[in-house]
Amino acid sequence: MKVAVIGCTHAGTAAVKSIAMQHPEAQITVYERNDNISFLSCGIALHVGGVVKDAGGLFYSNPEELAGLGAVTRMRHEVLAVDTNAKTLNVRNLVTGEEFTDSYDKLVVTTGSWPVIPKMEGIDLDNVQLCKNYAHAQEIVARAADAERITVIGAGYIGIELVEAFRELGKQVTLIDNMDRVMAKYLDRDLTDLAEQTLKDRGVQLALGRMVEGFRGSEGKVREVVTTEGTFEADMVVLCIGFRPGTDLLKGQVDMLPNGAIIVDDYMRTSNPDVLAAGDSCAVRYNPTGTAMYIPLATNAVRMGTLAGMNLVQPTVRYQGTQGTSAIRLFDWNIASTGMTEAAALAAGLNVKTVTIHENNRPEFMPTYDDVMLKLVFEAAGGRIVGAQVMSKADMTQAANTLSVCIQNRMTVQELAFVDFFFQPHYNKPWNVLNTAGLAAMEEMKKEQTAPEAAVQTKLAV
The missing domain is CATH 3.50.50.60 (FAD/NAD(P)-binding domain)
Structure with missing residues (x-):
């Protein structure tokens, strides 16, 4: 064969x-x-x-x-x-x-x-770089050494990771995206607000919600990025706008x-x-x-x-699908997501509800502990989990892997609330943060169920 x-x-x-x-x-x-x-x-x-x-x-x-x-x-x-x-x-x-x-x-x-390469003025100027393979990696490292002002176009994971790397090297960094939020594909606004503030605190210039129209240069090298809302000086540009x-x-x-x-x-x-x-x-x-x-x-x-x-010759092992589970480290934040964001679920026509909890990752009697922000996205009818996001200074990213399994197996928030997780003070609380999120989601569903009854009682009273 x-x-x-x-x-x-x-x-x-x-x-x-x-x-x-x-x-x-x-x-x-x-x-x-x-x-x-x-x-x-x-x-x-x-x-x-x-x-x-x-x-x-x-x-x-x-x-x-x-x-x-x-x-x-x-x-x-x-x-x-x-x-x-x-x-x-x-x-x-x-x-x-x-x-x-x-x-x-x-x-x-x-x-x-x-990589998607847009057809626009100046795209062929020197120091306008792609980011995909080994050759690109070598080029970016070599050219960044002499660049002081670097613009990254695209605020997805790759763009964000490069922004952090360039800032750690002491570069002046501008991040441009046509969306009005960073990492909008992976996270909802309550988490991206924190991420954006962190980027600003670290000296990154954010230029969100605008389109790049082209590039200007001199002596064959890029010098400016032209957008629908202003022009930005740049010695080097890295395109991270998708594949x-x-x-x-x-x-x-x-x-x-x-x-x-x-x-x-x-x-x-x-x-x-x-x-x-x-x-x-x-x-x-x-x-x-x-x-x-x-x-x-x-x-x-x-x-x-x-x-x-x-499965080359005959069907043997079935693919189980994907939740698009992913993670990123942004300076001292650990961030992960799986499945749909609230925005994506609503855009797809799903009737969903969400809960966002803040819980310490370990008991308060321990010498140190960190806040964990966890958001669940679930169907309003039945409670099937369709997405989740987690963000913490502690590494809680494995929670996204667990929730990925939940989504794949079509589990509900009711089931998540009572899953058997271990307890050990070095690592978590008696109620695991995922259990806590499931319980909070159950309470949110209860509000939905009792709301029509309350409306009927009010109408009868009138």
Whole structure:
């Protein structure tokens, strides 16, 4: 059985390892247009800030390891075209320029994503940087050394992490986003208000709720960022405005979302039975709504890649979907979220309620303790949990993982209130903060249920 794998970052690396383990007889050929594989782009900010001194440590595999598993890894080879009917690939060797055709029995598409690059004036100026791969990481570090004023465009996790890293290096930093809040995709306003105040306290200039219109420069280098509400001086700009799936090779040959994300079933199979796909090139089943969504995360990618190998020949292990669970450290804050924010749930037409609790992470008789802010988003009818966010100076981020399991299993706030969690004063209280949140949510639901009765009684009294 000939297996071709296109792309070898998180999903591709996981797929190759899984295929080699599950199907040792398979002839695996990997096509990767870069000169490296398995780069952890989520570590770029750590490298920029000097936490990770050697960016080489952000790789967790290499062609030699895959060769040891029996895979032939063709680096600096770009697949130019795919014919799913003929089961062929047209490939170019980017070093020699040679082009050739290969065939396959099974194709695994793990082509990943690429940063969104807006078409605007000055986008090609020197020191306007992308943030995705190893080469980008090296460029950002090198160019930041001589830059005093750095503008980051995009206030998602990657942008926020870079802002922190640049401030730790003593740079003057401006953060621009078209949304009126930072991290709006992951957190509701009550948490982002705290995050924004922290950024301001650390000297970051926030320029939110405005669009970037272009860049101006001199001597070929960027000098200004032009927005709908003012101009900002900059020696360097880093674009962090999102990603798009790299799926042009399969357009018109497999089913996709309007944005080009490949639609796969629960076994990573596309609409073509001999083509599987995984990672940032795909849509995923989003458990809070049960719909297919584009959520590019390394965690999704490694799970999907592993499943692509397990289900290569026949459906064996089912994908359980995702909650989009994620976390970030912002200076001394530990922040995590899972599922839907209140804003996202309301936008999706869900009838939800929320509770936000503040609870100390340990008993007050302990020498130290920290406030924990935890927000639950749940359906008004029935109490099914659809989202949660947690923020604390203490590391309470594992609470998001627990709540991710709750959402995946369609648990209610009533069930969460009485889940068995351990108690030990070094770590928590007799009522775990998650139990407390569940109890608070039950009280909120009770108010909803008693409100109509109160209204009836008032009407009768009149």
